[in-house]
Amino acid sequence: MKTPLTSLAGLDLLTSAVIVLDADSCIMYANAAAESLLGSSFKALTHQKLSDLFLNGDELLDVFEQAVAHQFADKRQDLTLERSGRDALHVHSIVTALDNPDSPVLIELRENVQQLKLDREERMLDQSKANKELIRNLAHEIKNPLGGIRGAAQLLELELPERHLKELREYTQVIIKEADRLQTLVDRLLAPHRLPHIVGDVNIHEVCERVRSLMVAEFPQGLTIKRDYDLSIPEFRGDKEQLIQAVLNIAHNAAQALSERIKSGDAEIVFRTRVVRQMTLAKVRYRLALDLHIIDNGPGIPDEIRHRIFYPLVSGRDGGSGLGLTLAQTFVEQHLGAIECESRPGCTDFRILLPLP
Template identity: 50%
Template sequence: MQARGTGVRTEPVSRPNPFDLLATAVVLLDSSGKVAFMNGAAENLLGVSAAQFEGQSLALLAGDGQAIEGLLQECQQRLFSVKRQQLIFNLAGRAATALDITVSVLEEPGLLASVELREIDAYQRIDREERQAALMQLNQSLLRNLGHEIKNPLGGIRGAAQLLETELPTRSLREYTQVIVKESDRLLSLVDQMLTPVRRSMSREAVNIHEVLERVRRLVLSEFPTGLTIVRDYDTSLPEILGDLEQLIQLVLNVVRNAAQAMDGQGSIWLKTRATRQVTLHRQRYGLALSMSIRDNGPGIPKSLRDEIFYPLVSGNPKGHGLGLTIAQTIVHQHGGVIDCRSESQPAYLSGVQGSALPQANDIGTEFTIVLPIGEPIKPVLSKETF
C-alpha cells in the first residue's frame, strides 16, 4: 500500500485479534468440527500451537474422544444452542485434567461452534483472589485503627513509667519501671512494623527481580550459614518489572526467612522465576507477568492455619509475631499481583536434598507462588477483523 502524496510504501497496521485479549481459552471449530482457530489462552492451557493444531480434531486431546465427537454430532444436528460439560483432557506436560467446557453453536458461515475451556479450579482461584483483596482491605483498616488505639495509651504508659522512675528511691524498684519502658518500646516497634506497608507511599522504578532474589539469598544464608541450601532456578530472559525495590526485597525476605525459620535453618529452599502469558490479575488482563515460586521442604503449615496464614498476628512459629506474611500480601497487592500458598503438613521427603538441583515431586513442604504484572494492562482493541 502506498501513502498518498508521499511516494512511500507502507504496510497495513496489524491489529490484535480480539480473542487473544480474552482470559478464557477459546477454540473455534469449522463446519466439519475441526479446529479453525484457538486464542493464546487456549494454546497455553492445552499446551499446543494453534498453527500446528489447525485442522485437527479437539478429540485428540480429550481423555474420552467419543464424548467430544458426540458433542460435535449434536452441534451439527442443532440439538442445542449452548451446552456445558466437564471432560478430561490430556494436557501437555501435565496429568489428565478435568476441564469445564462450554460449547456454543455458531451461525457464522464456515463455523460450527465455539468451545470455551476452563480449569475447574479457575473459579476457585478467582474467588480466592477476590477474598484476598477484600481481606487485605480489611487488614489495612484494622491495622490503622488498631495502631491508633494502641500507640496513644502506650505513649502515656511509657511516659508515666519514666516519671515514676525518677521518684523511686531504690534501684531494685526502678528495674520494674525499666521493664515497663522496654516492653512499651517493643509494642510500639511491633505496631510500626504492622503499619509500615500501609502508610508508606510506593515508588515505582525498573527492578530486576533476580537482583532482589540474590540480595535476599545472601542475607538469609548469612543468618543460617550451616545446614541451609538455597537453590536458584531463574529465567534470566525476564524483563524488569515496575515496582518499589525496598518493598520487593521486604516481600521476598519475609517469605524466605519464614521458610528458613520453619526448618530451623536445616533444609532446602528453591527460588524459581518464570514468565507467564495472558494473565488476569484483579480483573486486569496482562500480556506478560512474572511468576515467582519460593518453595521449601520443611514441616509445612498446620492444616488449621492454612486458611488464616495471611491474617495479622497469626503464626505457626511460637517465636513469631505473625506479621511477615500479612506484610508480604499487602506488598504484593500494592504491586497489582497475587500471592498463593500450598503446603503439606507431613511431606514424605524432608532431608538429604541439599545437593539436589531441583525439588522432587514429594519434596513439597510449603510453596508460595507470587505473580506480578510486567508492563501495563492490555486495553481491548475493537475491530471488525476476527481472524
C-alpha cells in the same frame, strides 16, 4: 428407537462431563466425569430432570428447549450452577442438538478453573482488606495511650526516692521496655499502609540475590539456597526495598520451618523465576507476568492455619509475630500482584505473581 447406552460407553474416557437428555429433559446417560462433577452416581442421576439438580436450573431448561427446537446446532456459555447446601459449580457448557428424537440433546460441562481462581482471589482480597483495616484501627488506638504509659513510667522513675531507686527502677524499666516492644509491634502493623515508592526499574534477580546473601549470612551451615532463574525476564517499575522485604519474609519463614533439616544439613530453599503469559491479577488481564517461586523442603504448613497464613498475628511457631506474611502480601498487592501458597510435607511453594511491561 432408544439410543443404546453401550454406544456411549466411550464417553467415559473423556475428562469433561457429558450428559445426554431424553425428550423430557431427563438424564438418560452421564459419563464418569459427570458423576464426579455432580457428586452423584449414574444410577442416582438417571431419569432425573437436569434442571432439578440446580437451584437455578431454569437456565438449563431454557437452553434445552432451544436445542430441541433446533434453534442452534450447539451453544456455548459460562454458567454458575447453584446447588442446595453445596458450593456452586462454575462451568463452561456446550449444549448440542442431536438428530435423534429420543435423545435430542447432549450437554458437555467443563469446570471453569479460571473462574474458581478469580473467585478465590476476590474472597482473599476482601478478607485481607477487612483484617488489615481492623488491625490498622486497633494499632492507632493503641499507639497514643502507649506513649502516655511510657512517658509516665519515665517521670515516675525520676521521682523515685534515692534509697529505693535500685529496686524500684527495675519495675519502671519493665514498663518502659514492654511499652517499647509494643510500640515496635504497632509500627510493624502500620507499616504495610505505606505506599510503594516507585523510584526506578527493579530487576527481580537482584532482589533474589540480595535476599540470598542475607540468608546465607544468617544460616551459613546446613541450608542450601538454589537459584533457578530465567535471565530473560525484563525489569519493571517498583519499590525494590519493599520487594526485598516481601521475599525475605517468606524465605526467613521457610528457614525457620527448616530448623530440624538445617541441623541435619539437608535444608533447601529454591528461588525460581519464570514468565507466564495472559495472566489475570486482581481482575486485570496482563500480557506478561513475573512468576517467582520460593520453595522449601520443610515439613509443610500445619493444616489448622493453612488457609489463614496471610492473616495478621497468625503464626505457626512459638514466639512468631504473625506479621511476616501479612507484610509480604501487602507489599506484593501494592505492586498490583498476587501471592499464593501450596504446601504439603516436604514441599512448600510460595508463588509471587507481578505484572510485567
